[in-house]
Amino acid sequence: MIETHPFDDAIRLETVGTGTVRGRTHPEWANMVGPFGGITAAAMLRAIESHPDRIGEPLALTVNYAAPITDGDFDIFLRAARTNRTNQHWIAELSQGEDAKTTATALFALRRDGWADTESRPPSAPDPDGIPPTDPGLVRWTSLYDMRFVEGPMPGKDGRPSPSSTTTLWVRDAGRRRLDYPALAALCDIFYPRVYLRRGAIVPAGTISLTTYFHADQQQLDGLGSDFVLCTAHANRFTRGYFDQSAQLWSRGGVLLATTHQVVYFKG
């Protein structure tokens, strides 16, 4: 018997042609409309990292959510636009039939030793083991994670506007799948829309472009296993139907694993 995990099921891809892989949506990853953006980012990254021409590790990924992916198969077309000695630039596009649903660019790179420093500091947070898990429950995919909110949980039915858009939470995979680059890419989209918190209510909102910078190298990821990751996000400006979010993902040991940014549409 082969043990499977919903994350691996959702990013499983088969090669159907030169530079084309096929995947399919999984009901457990359903969001409000279409799948969780994080799982789509993970599938795009997996498509690239499993390409035979790929060099190095993920350094940057931008995913543009052009239209909802409908239930069923999707194809990802990908190509290395440029391969240099130490980095490689990818372009990828996810389609269903003739319809482009997601576009992406990614940068893979060889890392080398040298001067290093982490200038940002992690938010202060109590140990995750002492915080009860919460499933925001608005959409299906959140049950696949073990979330421990430190600050800014999702507002309930009696929610009130908050002056701060900051949410900080510990997250790990509910099935204790170990953290790899696709899983880290997905975690970067773990946050419910910041406008919910500011407005104290659920309003129509969705990520339209997501950019992630991966700071953790493979060895650092391997060392984390399936432990909690401390995720913190805030918005800078909400205006005329859009806002931006910036976020950081930290290991329990204080390693900045990724910084990630997105622009989100909202109504109301």
Place this chain on the structure above:
Amino acid sequence: MIETHPFDDAIRLETVGTGTVRGRTHPEWANMVGPFGGITAAAMLRAIESHPDRIGEPLALTVNYAAPITDGDFDIFLRAARTNRTNQHWIAELSQGEDAKTTATALFALRRDGWADTESRPPSAPDPDGIPPTDPGLVRWTSLYDMRFVEGPMPGKDGRPSPSSTTTLWVRDAGRRRLDYPALAALCDIFYPRVYLRRGAIVPAGTISLTTYFHADQQQLDGLGSDFVLCTAHANRFTRGYFDQSAQLWSRGGVLLATTHQVVYFKG
């Protein structure tokens, strides 16, 4: 006699085919290697905004610097991967001959009125008129801007390491060209590499991927004319040859015009 400005010269494009425009490098915009990344971002954005199918205003732009653009002509291939009712997703690629030099995705969108708030605050800074202009002078393009450093000027020959990577400066176009979206896109790359400041020295470094979120609408830009913009940037983590930078651009009146992020390679 037609008055021209080096910025307009550098982003002048002619249509040479369906979805293909041609531009050329301008010596005044020379950087260490190839042109200033900001002017390339501006040309990519201009190519899209002048495309007959374009709808709305720029909302997000990601530009990947795959290889240095050599002096001379370049072609930008662009297409709308998806046009929705209120937004449009673009893919663009800048090539010289068969060589891909720059890739980009962009999101244009119609803005609509609704709830708004700016949660970030501008850095405190004295009035620009009381600060003497400084040209860092390391590369040619900086003379095209009027820069007034508030914090974190570029280290000189006797530079010392700094514990902070923050630079804050007022910038306006030296020829007082008015601020439009391409000019704002260029300003997002105005900062010299944060590693110079931390190390107190000039080391090899270059932006490899730049993402900008445009918060200012057309009317807000029009109201700025050619006034100073307050630009502030910091890095989060430097590790194994790469660091990330996050920055904000503010109007003198306290409007957050853009938030922008990049990943940069460095040596040493």
